[in-house]
Amino acid sequence: MSDLPVHAIRTLSDQHPKPSHIHFQYGTAGFRTKGDTLDSVMFRVGILAGLRSKKWDGKTIGVMVTASHNPEPDNGVKLVDPRGEMLETSWEAHATALANAQSTDEFIAALDTFTTTMKIDLSKPAKVVYARDTRPSGPALVAALEDGIKAIGAEERDAGVTTTPVLHYLVRAINTKGTKEEYGDDSEEGYLRKLSTAFNKLVAGKPSIPPLVVDCANGVGAKLAKELAEYLGDTLQLIPVNTSTTTPGALNNACGADFVKTQQTLPPSLTSVLKPGQRACSLDGDADRLMYYYLDDRGQFHMLDGDKIAALSAAFIGELTKSAGLDSQIKVGIVQTAYANGGSTKYLSERLPVKCVPTGVKHLHHAAEKFDVGVYFEANGHGTVIFSPQSLEIISAYQPSTPAQSTALNHLINLTEVINQTVGDALSDMLMVEAVLAHKSYSGEEWDSLYVDLPNRLVKVVVADRNIFKTEDAERRLVSPPGIQAKIDELVRRYEGGRAFVRPSGTEDVVRVYAEATVRTQADELAYRVAGLVYDETGGHPAHRPL
Numbered sequence: 001m002s003d004l005p006v007h008a009i010r011t012l013s014d015q016h017p018k019p020s021h022i023h024f025q026y027g028t029a030g031f032r033t034k035g036d037t038l039d040s041v042m043f044r045v046g047i048l049a050g051l052r053s054k055k056w057d058g059k060t061i062g063v064m065v066t067a068s069h070n071p072e073p074d075n076g077v078k079l080v081d082p083r084g085e086m087l088e089t090s091w092e093a094h095a096t097a098l099a100n101a102q103s104t105d106e107f108i109a110a111l112d113t114f115t116t117t118m119k120i121d122l123s124k125p126a127k128v129v130y131a132r133d134t135r136p137s138g139p140a141l142v143a144a145l146e147d148g149i150k151a152i153g154a155e156e157r158d159a160g161v162t163t164t165p166v167l168h169y170l171v172r173a174i175n176t177k178g179t180k181e182e183y184g185d186d187s188e189e190g191y192l193r194k195l196s197t198a199f200n201k202l203v204a205g206k207p208s209i210p211p212l213v214v215d216c217a218n219g220v221g222a223k224l225a226k227e228l229a230e231y232l233g234d235t236l237q238l239i240p241v242n243t244s245t246t247t248p249g250a251l252n253n254a255c256g257a258d259f260v261k262t263q264q265t266l267p268p269s270l271t272s273v274l275k276p277g278q279r280a281c282s283l284d285g286d287a288d289r290l291m292y293y294y295l296d297d298r299g300q301f302h303m304l305d306g307d308k309i310a311a312l313s314a315a316f317i318g319e320l321t322k323s324a325g326l327d328s329q330i331k332v333g334i335v336q337t338a339y340a341n342g343g344s345t346k347y348l349s350e351r352l353p354v355k356c357v358p359t360g361v362k363h364l365h366h367a368a369e370k371f372d373v374g375v376y377f378e379a380n381g382h383g384t385v386i387f388s389p390q391s392l393e394i395i396s397a398y399q400p401s402t403p404a405q406s407t408a409l410n411h412l413i414n415l416t417e418v419i420n421q422t423v424g425d426a427l428s429d430m431l432m433v434e435a436v437l438a439h440k441s442y443s444g445e446e447w448d449s450l451y452v453d454l455p456n457r458l459v460k461v462v463v464a465d466r467n468i469f470k471t472e473d474a475e476r477r478l479v480s481p482p483g484i485q486a487k488i489d490e491l492v493r494r495y496e497g498g499r500a501f502v503r504p505s506g507t508e509d510v511v512r513v514y515a516e517a518t519v520r521t522q523a524d525e526l527a528y529r530v531a532g533l534v535y536d537e538t539g540g541h542p543a544h545r546p547l
């Protein structure tokens with residue numbers, strides 16, 4: 001038996017029994033399911049975070065309690081590694097195994113095997129910082145998490161109620177404090193100051209920016225958006241709406257980034273707020289996704305999603321590196337998923353290297369690290385831009401030879417500060433977008449006209465067992481259940497510009513179907529026909545048969 005504090009773990013574990021009928025899975029964004037089933041998972045994640053910290057020689061590990069874009073009764077938890085990134089993929093299976101040990105004895109035995117095989121030195125110190133979003137189930141789940149942190153003897157820091165990106169920022173800031181890679185002051189104020197200072201410098205001297213309506217999804221983003229508004233002052237007037245964080249059932253309900261993306265429409269609550277010609281954006285429940293949109297002169301809604309944000313920002317960064325005289329040393333690349341609109345992939349790949357990876361920001365982040373500057377966005381608005389350590393060194397050591405180069409270099413430096421490079425961050429991305437729009441003097445309409453989106457439709461199918469769905473080729477093809485892909489191919493061939501794929505969700509108990517085609521009605525029809533096929537072939541729930 002290793003040196004685990006078995007007595008403390010046993011006593012506290014007995015207070016957080018695992019429900020017998022549930023199998024937990026560390027999926028696309030950690031554990032995520034109904035909030036009232038997660039007590040044992042939180043306790044065990046507290047222990048796992050402590051062990052991860054010990055494995056990293058006492059570096060601080062982050063834990064975020066959130067179910068992001070999912071409905072209010074859901075909750076979840078994700079671990080954040082020392083540089084502010086998502087948990088290393090190889091640990092996800094360990095997290096799943098530990099969460100599913102049935103009794104306290106089994107859990108302790110699993111922990112013992114785990115610490116031995118992973119060669120975790122239990123005498124090392126451990127530090128964990130955690131935060132939660134505004135969900136009603138949050139406080140009880142955090143209490144369970146704290147018990148886990150206590151059981152493993154880790155030092156804890158409660159970052160309170162804040163956004164997922166702030167928690168990622170804090171982890172990086174804490175772990176780089178006093179080093180030459182210092183990321184910023186390790187507080188929410190430090191985050192807000194860093195972003196707003198860089199933004200104010202970026203847009204100094206530009207024509208005044210029209211006010212921006214920010215739909216906060218009735219989530220924790222409301223708190224941060226209001227605080228950020230104070231820091232921005234007159235430079236950018238934010239108009240936060242959907243800020244009811246304590247109204248039961250309001251979170252992500254008919255508002256927020258996921259609503260806008262999946263319904264492709266204005267949140268009803270904004271109908272009387274948004275004027276023709278005005279742009280707005282929506283955050284999701286933990287403010288790590290961002291969707292933009294505007295009403296044209298006729299009052300018609302137009303969506304500017306993650307693909308459009310990627311196109312806008314990549315072009316701007318490319319122009320800045322060129323103007324600074326750094327374009328031969330710093331190359332920009334794009335990372336997308338299968339959900340990227342065909343219009344965007346065509347537009348971007350004619351200009352830049354584009355890589356396609358499976359859904360989940362962790363996959364995009366790792367692929368983006370291979371570029372000097374990696375711009376990664378999921379179509380749902382989840383993403384950021386990362387500068388490689390070498391690019392940052394080149395930028396900081398560079399001696400511009402003309403005033404124009406110097407100006408571009410300063411913009412580039414400020415951009416690296418305004419961007420939260422640890423993870424997708426709606427507020428940071430919003431400032432980046434606003435800075436680019438100000439520099440380019442673009443309205444929403446001009447930004448939108450970079451390329452034309454193909455009409456598309458995303459639908460969910462509730463099936464008996466989503467785990468039977470296995471994909472390949474960055475989720476663009478199904479390998480299991482056998483035979484379905486050939487039928488999808490057959491359907492797709494009948495639609496001009498048709499493309500469709502099917503994948504199991506990692507955050508909800510559903511299978512997702514995406515389709516696009518040259519004409520709106522055809523995209524809708526293709527999506528519903530593929531969804532019907534999935535339902536018929538795999539025994540979906542009758543109440544959920546797609547129309």
Ligand code: G16
Nearest residue numbers: 028029068069360361505506507508
């Ligand atoms: C999470 C992930 C995203 C992913 C989304 C949907 O977002 O972080 O990368 O795109 O879930 O995933 P799936 O289709 O597998 O359910 P969030 O904003 O909920 O954390």
